[in-house]
Amino acid sequence: MSRLTRSAPADPVRIVHLGLGAFHRAHQAWATMQAGDGWGIAAYTWRRPDAAQLLSAQDGLFTLLERQPDGDVTSTVTSVSRAVDGSDVADLLATLSRSEVGVVTLTITEAGYQSDATDVLRLKALLGQTNAAGGEAPVTALGRLVLALEARRRAGAGPLALVPCDNLPGNGDLLRRILTELAGEHAPGLLEQVSFVSTTVDRITPATTPEDVARTLALSGIKDPATVVTEPFFDWVLQGEFPGGRPAWEKAGARVVGDVEPFERRKLWLLNGSHSYLAYAGPARGHRTVAEAIADPVLLAGVEALWDEAARHLPDGLDLTAYRQALLGRFRNARIQHQLNQIGRDGTQKLRLRTVPVLLAERAAGRDGHAAAAVVAAWVAAARAGTLPPDALQTGLADLTNAELPVLLGLIDERLADENDLTTLIKNL
Numbered sequence: 252m253s254r255l256t257r258s259a260p261a262d263p264v265r266i267v268h269l270g271l272g273a274f275h276r277a278h279q280a281w282a283t284m285q286a287g288d289g290w291g292i293a294a295y296t297w298r299r300p301d302a303a304q305l306l307s308a309q310d311g312l313f314t315l316l317e318r319q320p321d322g323d324v325t326s327t328v329t330s331v332s333r334a335v336d337g338s339d340v341a342d343l344l345a346t347l348s349r350s351e352v353g354v355v356t357l358t359i360t361e362a363g364y365q366s367d368a369t370d371v372l373r374l375k376a377l378l379g380q381t382n383a384a385g386g387e388a389p390v391t392a393l394g395r396l397v398l399a400l401e402a403r404r405r406a407g408a409g410p411l412a413l414v415p416c417d418n419l420p421g422n423g424d425l426l427r428r429i430l431t432e433l434a435g436e437h438a439p440g441l442l443e444q445v446s447f448v449s450t451t452v453d454r455i456t457p458a459t460t461p462e463d464v465a466r467t468l469a470l471s472g473i474k475d476p477a478t479v480v481t482e483p484f485f486d487w488v489l490q491g492e493f494p495g496g497r498p499a500w501e502k503a504g505a506r507v508v509g510d511v512e513p514f515e516r517r518k519l520w521l522l523n524g525s526h527s528y529l530a531y532a533g534p535a536r537g538h539r540t541v542a543e544a545i546a547d548p549v550l551l552a553g554v555e556a557l558w559d560e561a562a563r564h565l566p567d568g569l570d571l572t573a574y575r576q577a578l579l580g581r582f583r584n585a586r587i588q589h590q591l592n593q594i595g596r597d598g599t600q601k602l603r604l605r606t607v608p609v610l611l612a613e614r615a616a617g618r619d620g621h622a623a624a625a626v627v628a629a630w631v632a633a634a635r636a637g638t639l640p641p642d643a644l645q646t647g648l649a650d651l652t653n654a655e656l657p658v659l660l661g662l663i664d665e666r667l668a669d670e671n672d673l674t675t676l677i678k679n680l
């Protein structure tokens with residue numbers, strides 16, 4: 252039994268990543284290694300140091316356990332040159348102030364884009380100072396990013412691309428709006444040399460289990476607690492400029508396009524939307540994973556109906572028949588134990604982005620949108636049953652089990668609570 256160690260020096264850091272979770276490692280870190288052009292990553296955790304400690308103990312190396320339908324393949328990913336505890340804000344400031352760094356990627360979850368009033372106050376106090384180390388550092392990832400961008404601007408380190416990789420529509424524009432708001436008048440010129448890249452990202456990456464770590468050991472003889480499990484499929488569509496350069500991610504299958512929106516909608520509405528449906532309707536029918544839930548004919552019919560509704564609002568040319576067929580194959584890959592409980596976290600924020608647009612589009616077209624409404628109804632039923640997974644945004648209401656339907660719908664999107672016949676439809680589903 253051996254452990255991972257480097258036999259050659261790590262690549263120099265040219266990418267900063269925020270949110271050192273499993274997905275970053277299976278997606279951007281893997282693609283950066285495939286590019287093979289010497290871009291190293293400094294990856295920061297958010298609140299907890301665990302992932303940074305695990306990876307640092309093995310020189311940033313980790314095993315990717317690719318679960319194909321008929322077998323597993325392991326490989327060692329080498330592109331994370333440094334894994335850092337995100338609470339070390341001084342490290343982030345120093346790293347981002349280096350001119351060799353040309354790209355910042357983010358996987359901070361949907362909830363990570365919410366603003367935090369206390370953090371805004373911390374930021375304002377710090378941005379006014381010439382030495383940013385003087386006050387209490389921001390806690391949110393985006394607060395820290397603003398501070399680091401200001402340090403970079405002051406250091407004159409040159410242009411940079413910010414590349415959010417979370418499942419949010421228009422994530423580049425959204426990030427621009429949030430950072431502009433956070434910086435306010437306290438950091439004029441902060442974003443002058445910053446480009447925002449919108450992306451859609453796709454690679455199903457469940458949380459690692461002890462069984463996965465044991466599987467790596469059995470296959471490769473390596474004890475790697477930082478193992479990441481993923482599927483063979485990979486997709487990354489990007490729209491925007493990279494004024495500070497970038498790795499040749501195309502070598503991994505990435506595409507730079509003029510308009511990412513159609514790809515983004517297709518993925519969010521079809522893949523993520525049906526994932527959320529299965530996440531709430533599945534446990535109520537005794538299922539724990541996506542593969543179990545999609546094998547249930549009742550849920551499969553619900554997924555197909557949801558895809559039919561979404562497809563009516565997607566542009567031509569996206570080859571939806573092949574996309575849906577491929578999705579079914581990916582969902583049925585029982586070697587990927589994707590827990591419904593993981594997908595169902597932070598549901599209020601996710602449904603607002605993946606399901607409500609389809610529901611409202613159907614209703615605007617004069618139909619009831621019952622398949623999209625069924626996703627919301629399944630979430631409501633889980634809220635009432637007290638079985639919802641944790642939700643970072645579910646504040647203000649300690650107990651959802653007794654909440655009125657309009658109140659529950661309003662947590663997802665105010666527009667839902669205003670529609671009387673929608674509440675009737677959801678009650679009857």
Ligand SMILES: NC(=O)c1ccc[n+]([C@@H]2O[C@H](COP(=O)([O-])OP(=O)(O)OC[C@H]3O[C@@H](n4cnc5c(N)ncnc54)[C@H](O)[C@@H]3O)[C@@H](O)[C@H]2O)c1
Pocket residue numbers: 269270271272273274275295296297298299358359360361362363364391392416417418419452453454455456457
């Ligand atoms: N796992 C997937 O299949 C997948 C696929 C496509 C996109 N994504 C995107 O990546 C995100 C992370 O997924 P993951 O599988 O790596 O999850 P994970 O639980 O392994 O890691 C989540 C990371 O986000 C950080 N984080 C959590 N809450 C945060 C917050 N409020 N602010 C800042 N950082 C925060 C955590 O510290 C951790 O580094 C998802 O939320 C999604 O937007 C995931």
Ligand SMILES: O=P(O)(O)OC[C@@H](O)[C@@H](O)[C@H](O)[C@H](O)CO
Pocket residue numbers: 361418452453454455456522523526527593594601
């Ligand atoms: O990652 P989340 O939490 O936004 O959503 C859960 C899943 O729908 C998601 O992780 C998918 O597996 C992923 O988006 C596939 O690329």
